[in-house]
Amino acid sequence: MDNLAMWLVSVNSPDEDVQRRGKLLIIIALGLMVLALALFPVTLATVYTTMGLVWLAGAAIAFAGVVLLGRFGQVNLGAYILIGTTLLVISGSLPTSNNQPNGLFFMILPVLCAGVLLPPVHVWGVLALAIVGSGIGFGLLPPEARDSMLWRQSMLSAPLLLSVVALITFLSARTTRHALGAAEVARAEAEAASAALATSNSSLEARVEERTAALRQAADQQRAVATQLQASLEAQQELNRVIAELAVPIIPISVGTLVVPVVGNIDSKRAALLLSTLLERVEERGARTVVLDITGVAVVDTQVAAALLRVASAARLMGAETLLVGIRPEVAQALVHLGVDLTTLRTAATLQDGLLAIGVTRSEHERAAAPERMVA
Incomplete structure (x- = not known):
């Protein structure tokens, strides 16, 4: 089971940031795909069975494609497909909400996904898409729903709420990105220092080996000299003995x-x-x-x-x-x-x-x- 999970969230990219965002993309896409499949029984009990099933089936297929894109390292493309699919599902579900504007507030989800899956500046683009999606969903409402005071007030407050959420998400994503960048720089510096230390240790070991070899050679030479001196001393002693006898x-x-x-x-x-x-x-x-x-x-x-x-x-x-x-x-x-x-x-x-x-x-x-x- 663990091996399967590791295989599912593996991202084919040398960039650690892409790997991090790719794993999140795969996890979110798998979660949304499971959610879409779980809503199939609920959709069968509504009056919008055919349209609902089509939307859920299309969303599940799209999320499965997002998983594949994430595994191949196409994180930005997969993220936009996931966000676009989510916007379409939310916008398409607005006419089926019994004239209740609660679905507008689900537009926050694509903005939050953009904060963790895309570079921080892309949050503003997703915000614009969310506002456009809200307008499209509002346009699909029956005329009597569009003219209701509740929908008009919701359409005025939803963009403001989405903007606040987008600002918070942007600042959080930017801070996180800077922190990860600093951590990456620190890691690179640590690796460079480790490599330099390894090189220094290797050089030091080489110098120690050279010094040891030189000392060993010097010791061998000293032993040879000592042996020669001992032989010379013995010869001198023998010579002194002979000289003493001759004297x-x-x-x-x-x-x-x-x-x-x-x-x-x-x-x-x-x-x-x-x-x-x-x-x-x-x-x-x-x-x-x-x-x-x-x-x-x-x-x-x-x-x-x-x-x-x-x-x-x-x-x-x-x-x-x-x-x-x-x-x-x-x-x-x-x-x-x-x-x-x-x-x-x-x-x-x-x-x-x-x-x-x-x-x-x-x-x-x-x-x-x-x-x-x-x-x-």
Whole structure:
């Protein structure tokens, strides 16, 4: 049922005002058509049966045509046909009103229909048609009715009443039309604002996506850089380890004997590295003799001498004897001049002399230990 009603009042037009007036036209035409059909039994009971039935049948057909025109969007044409048919029916019914002028006041209906179905200015045209229709209906009256005082007074007051109704209808229709126009403008502005907002949102989303992609790319680049830096740091640490090993080379030349050739300047950092590395190797190899070769040391001062003494003392605590070799004449003079006491260290002029000294000492020690073993 609802679908049928929606189909009946559907108007084929893109204009919303035409659609609104078309729906009203269809509803009014359907109502008048039903009213005309409902009056058929009433007309059969009057003395004007034939003429009344003809009028009602023609009106019903006209109203059905108005419904079709409304559905096709021909609202103005359909409205004028509806109003004209209504005027004809009212005018034609005046002679059948038992000489009573009540039918004149039904002329208000076409004026009211014009206010809701046509543009406001058309109300005045319909008013003129209503006055003309009243005159035609008056002319169809019998002579004795036209001469009656009641009809003459009604014919004088009816146009005045119709004019007042037309004025009120015109003002109401004009106000309604302006309000609908303002609403349409507001709706159009709202749609434009909504479209602009949608465009802005789309643009904003695009910018956000671009920014997100840029940030993601930057983050990927930073991770790549961080990975490279980590790899570089690990490589640098490995290089530092190699450099540290090369800075303090420790050479095992026999079981229990380590040779440490020291080259270059010895500062506090390198002295600490020398001490820690040497003690680790002494522990690892169980060394009993450490040969410190300072042939390659450019300058030996108090600080360097103190570092060498610390190394010898630490090695002694771990059970290893320290032999200092490679003391050049100028280094010996500098140490004497500085008053450095190296009497706690065994010394030799060259590495070869030091190694020979270690070999002689061991031979003597073995010869001294042999009689004891024989006695035992």
